[in-house]
Amino acid sequence: MEQLAKRRHYQAWVLAARPRTLPLACASILLGSGLAASADAFNSVVLLLALLTAVALQVLSNLANDYGDAASGADDEQRIGPARAVSSGLLSPEAMRRGMMMTAVVAALFGLLLLFAAFGNQWGQILTFILLGAAALLAAVTYTVGLGGTPYGYRGLGDIAVFMFFGVLGVLGTYYLHVQQLSWLPFLPAAACGLLATAVLNVNNIRDIESDARNGKITLAVRLGRANAINYHWTLLGLALLLTVIYLVVLPVPLLSWSCLLVAKPLTDAARTLSNTRDGATLTGMLKKTALSTLLYSVLLSIGLALF
Numbered sequence: 558m559e560q561l562a563k564r565r566h567y568q569a570w571v572l573a574a575r576p577r578t579l580p581l582a583c584a585s586i587l588l589g590s591g592l593a594a595s596a597d598a599f600n601s602v603v604l605l606l607a608l609l610t611a612v613a614l615q616v617l618s619n620l621a622n623d624y625g626d627a628a629s630g631a632d633d634e635q636r637i638g639p640a641r642a643v644s645s646g647l648l649s650p651e652a653m654r655r656g657m658m659m660t661a662v663v664a665a666l667f668g669l670l671l672l673f674a675a676f677g678n679q680w681g682q683i684l685t686f687i688l689l690g691a692a693a694l695l696a697a698v699t700y701t702v703g704l705g706g707t708p709y710g711y712r713g714l715g716d717i718a719v720f721m722f723f724g725v726l727g728v729l730g731t732y733y734l735h736v737q738q739l740s741w742l743p744f745l746p747a748a749a750c751g752l753l754a755t756a757v758l759n760v761n762n763i764r765d766i767e768s769d770a771r772n773g774k775i776t777l778a779v780r781l782g783r784a785n786a787i788n789y790h791w792t793l794l795g796l797a798l799l800l801t802v803i804y805l806v807v808l809p810v811p812l813l814s815w816s817c818l819l820v821a822k823p824l825t826d827a828a829r830t831l832s833n834t835r836d837g838a839t840l841t842g843m844l845k846k847t848a849l850s851t852l853l854y855s856v857l858l859s860i861g862l863a864l865f
Contacts, residue, residue: 565647569642569647570642570648572642573619573641573642573647577845577848579612580848580852581723582611582614582723583608583611584723584854584855584856585611585723585727585751585754586607586608587852587859588728588731588746588858589727589728589730589731589734590604590607591855591858591859591861592728592743593731593735593736594859594862594863594865595862595863595865596736598735600734600735602674603731603734604735606667606671609671610664610668610671610690613664614664614693614697616660617657617660617664618700620657620660621657621698621699621701621702622710623648624643624650624657624701625700625701625702625708626701626774627641627643628650629708629772629773661694661698664697668686672734675734675737689726693726696718696722710774710776711776713779713780715758715762716755716777719754719758720751720754724747724748724751725744725747727750728743729744729747742807745800746804748797749797749798749804749854750851750855752797752800753794753797753847753850756793756797756824759778759786759789759790759793760831760843761844762776762777762778762779763783763786764837764840764844766783766786787831790831791828798821801817801858810865811861811864813860813864814858814862814865816857816861817854817858819857820850820854823847824847826846827846827847
């Protein structure tokens, strides 16, 4: 019985950590590292520590999301998506708060190791990135856990945060950790990566649009309504692919780099399904397909850039 209890407790934490979301957290790190490799400034230690930091931040965000949605009542019995650990009673709110604190400490430690590996004793650079890291930690927690007010994820601002942290800041920040300088061209794939990550969030929000509206979680999809949220989804995909093409044309790269555009088919297939069904299980499958396509986009483009 004790072994069974331990196994269930472990499974509850795995459920709360939502490991299926973790590959998406790595997309911006891989793309930023690929861009750095194309500039002959790749550092494998920076890549490893950046991946560990990103994964820890994503787990923290997932735990906070589980806790915050349970506290607000957004996760009710009519919710379509996967079960949540706190709202289903598998973990107590107190245990989840402790887990969040421990994960935040781990993320901070990995982040500090990353900064020292990248910058050595350049304290100005380190302090600047500590502030960015603190902003990332705060954003991860306050998406569904408000600090004296409504969580920003409940006010339709989650899309902006995802675009910035999973795109522009994630990619360009990683690039800078390797190269320690910036140029305007990497902004194009960074923005494309952010748009695709935002599309992943949008699939999630369209799937949950009825339950979110019922429970006062006013995501951008709720604000737009289902039809406009689907149009918004197509806009995200179209802009991401357009920015990628512009980047590939402006900076002539090996043919292999163009293989990242192969994700256009699974992404558009998922978008068409999104337009034609309200079935929760099907939409969860499209969420996974969109997330994996975003990761594949980053991997393929990174490989092509590394060979440039």
